[in-house]
Amino acid sequence: MNPASSSFRSDLAGVWRRLQVLPDDEAGSTVSAQRPTVVRLQAGPWFAQWMQEPAERGVPAVPLCDLAPMQLAALTEQQACWGVCHLDAHPEGEVAHWLPRVDFQPPSLQSDAGWLLFDQPERCIEIDTHSDRSQVWVREPGTAWQADEVWCLQGLDADGHDDGRVLLGAGPWRVYLRPRRGRWPRGLQPGLTLHDLLLHQPDDALSWLDHELSLGRCEGTRCDIVLSSLPASRGGQRHTTIAWHDDGQRAWVRWGDDEGWWRPLPASPP
Structure with missing residues (x-):
């Protein structure tokens, strides 16, 4: 894992x-x-x-x-x-x-x-x-984890392809990533901020801001979200379970209302 x-x-x-x-x-x-x-x-x-x-x-x-x-x-x-x-x-x-x-x-x-x-x-x-x-x-006290306490999964779509989601586990802590679906404009100049972009394209605000990176701490199957880039997730709870397949190459994950197959993410970039 x-x-x-x-x-x-x-x-x-x-x-x-x-x-x-x-x-x-x-x-x-x-x-x-x-x-x-x-x-x-x-x-x-x-x-x-x-x-x-x-x-x-x-x-x-x-x-x-x-x-x-x-x-x-x-x-x-x-x-x-x-x-x-x-x-x-x-x-x-x-x-x-x-x-x-x-x-x-x-x-x-x-x-x-x-x-x-x-x-x-x-x-x-x-x-x-x-x-x-x-x-x-x-x-934070108690977070100097060892290797066997850490894992990282990537979400899969209906066809078994990477859909951009990530679930990182470290002891009782979880990081959940669901990136925005919209792409940055072509030819974007490096160094611009999201605020700069929305000054010129305010109609794209909701699609660009719809990007979730959440930090939560689990107790049993309940994960309390303590920090999130998405306001609606902040302070909320997610019911989460992970069941590894016998081959160790995939896991059935429940995160809130979403359920499906995920697979381990390689440590090195593709």
Whole structure:
């Protein structure tokens, strides 16, 4: 179930929350309630990351079609991506590259990469490779998973083909991804944000915002959604079960109202 067990790093695994960014708020000048919520789940080679400003966290947990234009505009500022983490060892230390496979935002100009420095077992300082900015991360207690606690599945359509959905499990934690169906415009200039796009094409707001990347914690078959790029999912619950086929090459998955076959996702990009 975990194709990357041989290279699994338990020191990197976990639900990590960003405490602060240096030097911007090194003096504590930024009030905690006004800081964005930044969470990264790292499990083997896979990761998922969210960043939401207070305005985005305040959007009501209702369907997109019931939100006002200003609330939809607030959602365009959030970040949410899922992908693979690649590590490079250097004489000076270790650099992590977080490479999104599916992103809520359009393609960026620069990759997300940083030098990693552990000053405590549950605390990591990430030094950005493109600037002098440093981020301080702390790990949620009890989330330093081992390889046998982690798996990743991709959803299949009626014909047995990959349909873009992903379900990542790490201990009792789950990451569920259902990407938007619409494609970015052809010839899109790298570095534009979703907010930039919707200023020019506001009629596409609902289709571009209909992108779910959710983080949940399971107790038995109930998964409580604690963070999501889709407001209607935030704070909700999903009944979820996974039954592996005897061959270990597929699993029957129930996630909320959806049921069907899923298969293990290779750790390396296709």
